[in-house]
Amino acid sequence: MRKISFSMLALLAIIFSCSPEKPKLTDEQYSQLTDEEKRSADHAIDGIVVADDRLDLTLFASEPMMINPTNMDIDDKGRVWITEAYNYRSNLNPRNPTRSDGDRILIMTDTDGDGVADESKVFYQGEEINAALGIAVLGDKVYVSVSPYVYVFTDADGDDVPEKKEILFEGVGGVQHDHGMHSFTFGPDGKLYFNYGNEGKGIHHADGSPILDPLGRPVNSQTQPYREGMVFRMNPDGSDVEVLAWNFRNNYEVAVDSYGRMWQSDNDDDGNRSTRINYVMDYGNYGFKDEMTGADWRTRRINLEDSVYQQHWHLNDPGVVPNMLQTYAGSPTGILVYEGKLLPEEYQNQLIHSDAGPNIVRAYIPSQDGAGFSATIKNLMDGNSRDNWFRPSDVTVAPDGSLFVSDWYDPGVGGHAMGDQDKGRVYRLAPKGVDYKVEKPDYTSVPSLIKLLQNPNRATHFKAFMALVDKGDEAKGALEELFASADSRMKARAFWVLTKLPNGNEYIQMASTDSDPLIRVAAVRASRINQLNDPDFLLKMAGDEDIQVRREVALAIRYQNNEDVWLKLANTYQSGDRWFLEALGIAADGFWDEYLSAYLSDKQDSWMKTQEATDIIWRSRSTETPELLGKIILSQPGRNNERYYRALDFQEPNSKTKILKSLLATAPEEDQLIILRQINYDAASPDRELLALAKSTAGSIADNRDFLDIVRKYEIKDQKDRLKELVYQSENNQHSQMAANIYSSLYGMDDIKKEIDQGDEAHMIMAIEKFGSIDNEGMAKLLAGYYTDESKSTIIRTAAMEAAKGFNSEPYLWEMVKEDKVPADVLPIAQKILLSSWNGNLRAQANEFFGDAAKSDYDLPKMLAASGNVENGKTIASNYCLACHKIGAEGIDFGPGLTEIGDKLSKEGLFNAIINPSEGMGFGYETQLVKLKDGTEFTCIVNSKTENDLIVKLVGSSEQKIYKLADVESVTQQDQSLMPKFPLSETELVDLVSYLETLRK
Template identity: 50%
Template sequence: MKKSIIFSLLTLLIVFACKQTQNTLSDENYSKLSDDEKRKVEHALDGIQLADPDLEVTLFASEPMMMNPTNMDIDAKGRVWICEGYNYRNKLNPKNPYNKKGDRILIMEDTNQDGKADKSTVFYQGEDINAALGISVLGNKVIVSCSPNVFLFTDENNDGKADKKEIIFTNLKGVQHDHAIHAFSFGPDGKLYFDGGNEVQTLSDKNGKELTDDLGRPFSTYKQGKVFRCDVDGSNVEILAHNFRNNYEVAVDSYGRMWQSDNDDDGNKGVRINYVMDYGNYGFKDEMTGASWQERRTNWESEIPLRHWHLNDPGVVPNLLQTGAGSPTGMIVYEGKLLPKKYQNQVIHCDAGPNIVRSYPVEKNGAGFKATINNILDGSKRDQWFRPSDVTTAPDGSIFIADWYDPGVGGHAMGDSVRGRIYRIAPKGEAYSVPKFDFETAEGCVEALQNANLAVRYLAWTKLNSLQEKAEDALVKLWKSDDSRMRARALWLLGKIKGKEAKYIQEAIDDTDEDIRLTAIRLSRELPADNLPILKKLATDASAQIRREVAFAIRHKTSPEAAAIWTILANNYDGTDRWYLEALGISADNQWDAFFANYITQAGEKWKTNAAAKDLVWRSRSTDNIFRLAELAKSEKENLRYFRAFDFQNNPEKTKVLLGMLDGGNASSEIMTLVFKHLDVTSAKQDALFKTLLPKVLSGIKNPTDYLDLVKRYEMKDQSDRLTAMAMTDSLLGSEAAKIQVKLNGLAEFQKLTKNKNEEIVRKAIGVFGSVDEKPVTDYLISLFNNKNLSKEVRNQAMYGMYGWNSEEILWDLVKANKVSADVMPIAKKILVGTWHSDIRTEAMKMFGAEMDKELGDINELAKGVGNAPSGQKVFKTYCVACHQVKGEGINFGPNLTEIGSKLSKTALYSAIINPSQGISFGYEGYKLKLKDGTEVEGMILSKTENDVNIKQIGSTNPTAFKRADIVSMVENEESLMPKFPLQKQEIVDLVTYLQTLKKQ
């Protein structure tokens, strides 16, 4: 009897422990836990906090059953499928463990209905899926996204094991890379939607053949990250949007609208949420040249988070929402009923950077949307190792969160390889249960079609589509219901019943619900029948959302009727709705001349005075548009936008038109400056008026950046005096002016300044011109710091000028040859033990005995140390400001660290400092360029245009353009550009303590 009671009590305790419902420790008690205790599974729920008191979070699965979940899906049986990333970047880093069998696809199942996984099945394991970034379960088929391939696995006997493996797409770039191919989602139209970050430069079919758009243009002509759609078998691939940085996971709602997140360059607070307009350009790189957002341009945005996306450029779709710093990951549109109403029909999203899961309630706003932020699950205040990588809706309407669980995120680094968690969120008291589905009858499938889980909907949709007319009656009942989203799901299938397409599209376009009319337009685009009659009817719809969809639907239609419809749409533009304006621009792709000519014919002279018409001129790419742009640019007060628009015009007469704005040289200096900034260099140099007016333009320029841009653009060697004066007096642009001066005119002015009797001027000149890391300058610095006739201060200044990739290499050779004067040797030592050259740094540390403190110990032990933030700030200013900014101070070379404490845990910060090469942020990889003249250049590639490669060199704030024709080779460095500084143990502890204080306010 006693044994029975004891066994029952033990059973209850085990069940209680397995369910792991949230019973969070108080802040005081949680703070008493050691870091090791916080990492343990039994405190997993204590480290995260729910923002909604009506919800409950439970732990569904954790290590050792599974680890490092990169992506997740849930099938119709309620089983959770996980892509593990144990081998993430590990083969590239021999210090990390590596499983030679490869990573796993796991199926985790709750067989005893206690809310916790108790069974784990390895569906597939292999090195070909190491760190896969996407999984989609479609019945007995499973799509796994793992660059360079997308695989289709089939479980032919339903035993939970992959029996067949095929390749759907191949030759994808981004192997073991976060910016690679991501997950596939099943859409309401029966198609698959997927995306890839900006490593995915193009898409090739299973045979390696590059795919093209409907006009035959290769996918590689589209810039940066992309969104795609295809049939379930991988055929009929379309490109739906482009020019993202790292768009992580596209989510599609019942009406066919797309939503996703996108990651900024680290530290620029530009993470964004996008409503993805079909075929839109989302502005990460310059549309025409591919130039980086950091390169100066006319009319650029005042704030970096906005500038990051070229939002002032014609042809860029606006952002739905910008969320600041982060590392955004998985996303869904939650169309379930279980969660409270405020989450229903809204986007739910994971952002691993700030350790948070959010929803973004949206409202229609003209042709677009506006949104707010609603936090759901937050680990930032307690456990910064909480790294939500994906969110998925289960068949019962609850949501599951995959937690990568790691001290850091992104940058290709991993600090923990053995942990990972899966959480379930549901209303309090709602236990996990999986409904029973009938996929054999039309009625059962219609019921399943309404489920919130995509795997369930896939099975229902596929069966209903195969039944055709046999499913019509059951679908009509849903079509006649009051639920708009369920009606839309029914419409997608009713409209694909052979012979009934027109009937249901007609019913839908006459519907009072604008979202149903919207769905009808999207459906009509996928059918072979001519849809121009219904598009013409809906072109005058009162809803801007409907007119937006009409615009997409006439894209690439060449009939005169399409141009007439576009004119109707354009006449309904109100002059304020940027979403609508960009929809018109997207619609006119490849036929601006036909569409815009029709509009202008009707508009007459209205384009000169009407705000909406002027916006359309600004956005237009028609051949003759340069004449209208010139008139507006000259007459409008707010003319910068029109000058910027010239950069998007391809008419060969552009230079002549721009020069014609100068009235023979009587235009204002502002107009003349802007004209000369936008001329084509080659054709301009052949024009007599250009040669006559350029000196006048340069003398009249008021903005120093404009002056430097023009001198550099036109290689004006006669500006030596002004460049030198600017180098010596402008604290912000002096180094850039010095660099241009040396490039155009050599060292004469620099040498002259060092002969000045005023030593303060001499030191200033050395400080400015010495930053130009080129051999002639370096050779002259050597002659100065070894000249014992000069003062100690001057010689020291000259030695400090030896910071720089090329200079440091030369300095090392001098030190080894004993050709550096003892007087300046202490500074030389400091430079060499902190050099960017890892090989030189290692040898210099041995020579000078300046190795890092050998007692540093394990990172986890370091993390237990107590630091002093003010002392750490001093360390930061000594070593880090040469490449990083905090609150505007320092050099903008590496990632901005203003909010680094919100992104990286203490452990991750130690790892980033001690082992920088293990976690190089994307976009900050170092490259070595070898030029035809024998010189080498080290830095980060900001952008590649048709003619130039733009490099930000070490220690520099401004990019330098190198002609492709002058480049012999470009090789990516294996190691980080960040040097390992010879810090002592307490210095590192203090530095990390300071960095932890840099958090989002």
């Protein structure tokens, strides 16, 4: 890289010294900076492109004042609070230095009004807050989220030194886990909202007792319907905790607007281009795992969607709320609803979101879509085209309406890894020429409080809300005046305070007749929170002309047996509005028998002629639903009935089986395959009718994957020729591997040996390559018979040696090497396999045995400065990466996808991920040691654990394997990644990284 000239530096220095504001470098000037210069705080602003030229980005704070900000809040004085993460995942990454005093909560202040923090004070420091992921400053309380705890610090005298530190919640996920507890935010209704990701598992009070739902069920991932990541609401004192939505993967923050509506982002299983933005509908299931079984999204199912994001979130399943927006690749972090007036109008009242993966801050513009929403994207800040170490971790609004963005600043993101411990930044985004000025708030007078209630800063809003409630009748007149104003959102803020005053329910009735449907939405939400006891209120609101108001009514009657209201709502449903259909389903939970019977009672058989009725039956969970689904399936032969077959999976299992068996006698022939795939079958105690049908059907199954599923499920042995044909086919390597494993289980190793030995040398080599993909000790022994047989040709022995890899095969190869039974001419291949083993212990032993042949003392600065051969890197990726990762349509779906890895990791991050794979294991891809009760042990990735099954992926395979939980003794997470440290030279590493950098969207 060419360095910037001395003369240019001198010229820039003169320009900077004469100008109050440093001019931003052009693309050409920036490209001439050294990497060290680019990483310096002096050029932090130069590394970020602001999409709107009306806005100005300034650096509020940076290292060494603060480092590694994971989360941020701004108090009503305009001071920036951050949680630092110097000790991030120090329990998993021993290479990282640690700060023995623990991580810090900092308060940074601009005391001289120049828009730059010049004072940094430690509010608290301690090991118990290492790598906290959430901070909310609300009054004299500071809520700090650091799994498995939520702490509340109290600073009653306002001296920035907490008098108390109390545990609010405990038992939330693993220690320091990114997918655990996230930050709290204040809602306009006086409640606090918060969430946790899918490592949260459950939530408990400080005394260890679980949070219970209205039916007395503990809120945890083992209690249906609750799964994975969840959203909650509570009173500021921690009482009345409610679970509001569930089944997210890593919903990082929740944002609440002035009407009480919730919004958040959710990360996908890394690398699967399915990151999403959700409108969070109360009590909604958001589909990360199978609602009934908890199975992973990759588990093959009837009516499986074509696109990955639809598969990923089970969007075709009844009972799953739609996504508002797909953002595809990303590592989403902080989110808010911007309700200020300082930024240009197109950003006002929109969602603003930071996504650390693609180095970007965006605005999302929602628009009504039936009872829900869709949205478009507008970029605000982009570091990807210049400085891809820009990792925005949070966005927050200051009291003046300007936007603050915290920057963790690192070569990588996610996977519990960290490449830089010394840097971190906080930026301010505001219209050009607008300085950062925060007036001292006055919480004593009602006029001032009314003004402060409208402030976009949550800390200010909170204190004004509480003070106005305390004022009571004294504030009523001013609040009523604001409630009568034309600004809908500020009108809503006044409304929520009025509902907390004496006779507050009168304002709910008043708002319910307002001409603004969003105020009527708030009225219905408030009626639920205030427990308005008016039997006619919801019935009246169920007739509202606005579908979004009716959606809120549906959500309001959950847990209530309110048949009249539900029927009134159901009769307004129009097919195609999935949001409203799901709202009806949420409302009917627990009352489906009564509701569905009443809904169909006056329709007689005409219900089958209306799409609305069949939609509601598809979504229903009544005891009569299976029979009704069966009637729908039989009524439309020749049409695609997979949607209704899939709906049977959400019914009582015995009823499902009964209906499927009855359909066998009358369903069209094309449906018989679906039934065979879907129906429960126990090979140990086979149903003769099903087995006979499977045997007679298998030969005519056109789809190869369907054929393999049926042959495996029913253990059909008379399809040997077709199975063998699939082993040898080259179009789909996944099907070839599946076929080889099924062939082995049905016919055994002796048969495979006979197959290899017949034919000429070319046939033997192909048979060894194809059947050699079977990863077990039996195949390892069979292959050893070929590579140790010196009477065989070199090419055959080489093929056998190259096939002798695999997690379960390599221990046998290792024993052969130690006993000096591997011939010298193929020993280098064995050495390469063992030094690249996914088994960390075996790899270490092989390193010692071969004299530490795997190079680990790489010259990283030299490699970073080098340019590699992209084509050679692609070849290396094909040889190493595709064995366990997908790149586009190629490779194995075992580890995280690499299709857009160049957008997620910087050059430094890519090198570190390859050289030190155990430092950055993505969540859900950690190494798990499974021990079975029969003594068998194996390592794998656990995709999911259902009520009865453990579903895993074995190394190098995209196929899932199912073990009965009754047979499992233990599952233990290991510190070592399943990804080996590949024995690559520095040149090969540079070439590989150069290729991976090109993998972008």
